[in-house]
Amino acid sequence: MDIFIQQIINGLVLGSIYALVALGYTMVYGIMGLINFAHGEVVMIGALVALSVIKLLANSGLPGVVIVLIGLMAAALVCMAVGFAIERVAYRPLRKAPKLAPLITAIGVSIVLQNLAMLIWGRNYHAFPPILPNGEHEILGATITSVQIAIIIIAAAMMGGLILLINRTRLGRAMRATAENPGIAQLMGVNINQIISLTFVIGSALAAVAGLMVSANYSIAHYYMGFVLGLKAFTAAVLGGIGNLAGAMLGGILLGLIESLGAGYIGDLTGGFFGSNYQDVFAFLVLICVLVFRPSGLVGEKAAERA
């Protein structure tokens, strides 16, 4: 039984990590209808910037949590600047171009960012210094660390905060208007350029948080970490219904649970015929099934036809 609970916890933690990243994808998609494939790389930059700052301050005598918060602030600022720049350079000039064009520039930006990070931080892996209180807690025989608990809470809080931002604030209303119809929103006095820039900046700040949490959990940061993470998070966003914030959270957690229960039990259930090497296959099988029956994801609304 403790093994089963441990697998559920593994799935929840992994799922929350996917959800943290997926929120960034889904927010940009929700406002602009654009898949920002460079988001995974922004997460990576957030992790590496935070790590550099934390390493710099590690011996300053400040309490660990304060150092991590300073690192997070620095990472958020850098990521916001990067997000802003990505939008200005790679997406804004193509706003009226066919849908495929910004998708290609997104991949281009992601390669550029990856190589840039490789030049700055090198090819080596960076280890996260153990300055956070990362004790292990026992729940019904299963273990969970403090960082992992923080990840689950932060993912949920970020989702809640974003939902409030979009549904309850003036900025959120402008965002929704821009999403609905940019042309008309502009006629109503919404500065859509500003709104779209803000969307990217907020999404990138979230990426910084995600990057920090991921590298704190695995104690690892590397210029390549954004690629696989971005891919999985994108899958989670599509599974939940891309463009829907609650869907990103749901999709992330579901994907995490499928992966961890799949790896844990498929081997035994099939008598060793399928093993944990089929972990990803099952995750994508579920994705395909969901998309066949609900093309816009689990909780995604029907995509409105745009002119």
Place this chain on the structure above:
Amino acid sequence: MQFSRVPSITLAVAAALALIGCGQKEEPKPQAAAPVAAPAPAPVPAPKPEVTVKLGHVAPLTGPQAHLGKDNENGARMAVDELNAQNLEIGGAKVKFELLAEDDQADPKQGTIVAQKLVDAKVNGVIGHLNSGTTIPASKIYFDAGIPQISGSATNPKYTQQGFKTAFRVMANDVQQGKILGEYAVKQLGAKSVAIIDDRSAYGQGLADEFKKAVEAAGVKIVANEFTNDKATDFAAILTKIKSKKPDVVFYGGMDAQGGPMAKQMKTLGLKNAKFLTGDGGCTPEFIKLGGEAAEGQYCSLPGVPLESMPGGKAFGDKFTAKYGQIQLYAPYVYDAVMVAADAMKRANSVEPATYLPEIGKTSYQGVTARIMFDELGDLKGGSVSMYQVKAGKWSYLETLGGDVMAAAKDAVAEAKEAVVEAVKATGEAAKATGDAAKEMAKDAAKEGVKAGAEAVKGAADATRGAAEATKAAVEKK
């Protein structure tokens, strides 16, 4: 006729040294005769032609294993720089080595694309690739093009078992390493039940399979066989499953980027009593960095002997560190791979792949990592495997197993004898005396060192004088 003009003592020393060395044959230099043969009008002291020898080097320079790939490339680069500093002459031309460093991203598909690119660039030889998964498919392309390939790190046995005479490696293969790891887990670590994880790459899977065979042969149960991939960071699910089977030893076939975090997650999940064991891919400083405290006390294996015990290890380590920083893993092996290629070119007196390829098989080269000799498949002869354990945040050497060091020494002696016999044949009947003297000298030198060597040289000098005269007679007869 050339012989009589050279002071005989110098000749004797040269001949003796050549014979001890690697059966190199002194050949009359063609350019010495050229001025006589060439008609006057041509400018006689023409500048020596310069030949550029292109060596391809392939390793992942981007992606999760980029740190290892760059390490390999630095090893090759250092070798090339040193070779260029020696101003070598091969086949009468001054040679300049050029390294074409390519990136295969540790991806088999990319590996073949890059291989084709190097073949199209008409490289004289290829050093690499790093991963077995990329090396095996690429080896067919090099074989079809007749380009010699020497890998410093691809350890999957399949690489040399495909019947490609162009494929060589300067590291023990996984059959040996897996066997030793398996026996080590059972005997030294006293494992009663073992869990195995591999990354599904040609290397990880191959090593895990060999490990499994050895463990099962020792009658120990494999309680779990799990899988991940070479880009993963989260192993909680498979480790939790393994925890439920309570193994004594967890073996991982894969690279450091996964091994380190895996050891860490094992500890977090409460698999504290199981020992973690991994192969050469995890035997790096990165493993310790990523595993943190959890890396302490874990084990790894690495073909060959530790750098400090390698014949030229310390000097190499100092030079490398001064130039490129910490050695990650395979740099000394790749350095040797380049040197082996250059050595074969020197002996063949040609940089043409078709001409120097047969010489690679006959290699007997004292490298940084070991005395390098190849068996008929192109595998390293008598490769040993060393075990390491993390102690106080550092990999520290435990013991060297297998690959019988004495056997390697015996092989060396046999090889030297063969070389002598060959030399004797080559110089004909008349030179027999030289061969004997040299044989004598080789024995003496091995026993008593330089002093005895000097005496033997004297003897050899006399013998050579006789030989030279005999040769003269033989030439005149013809």
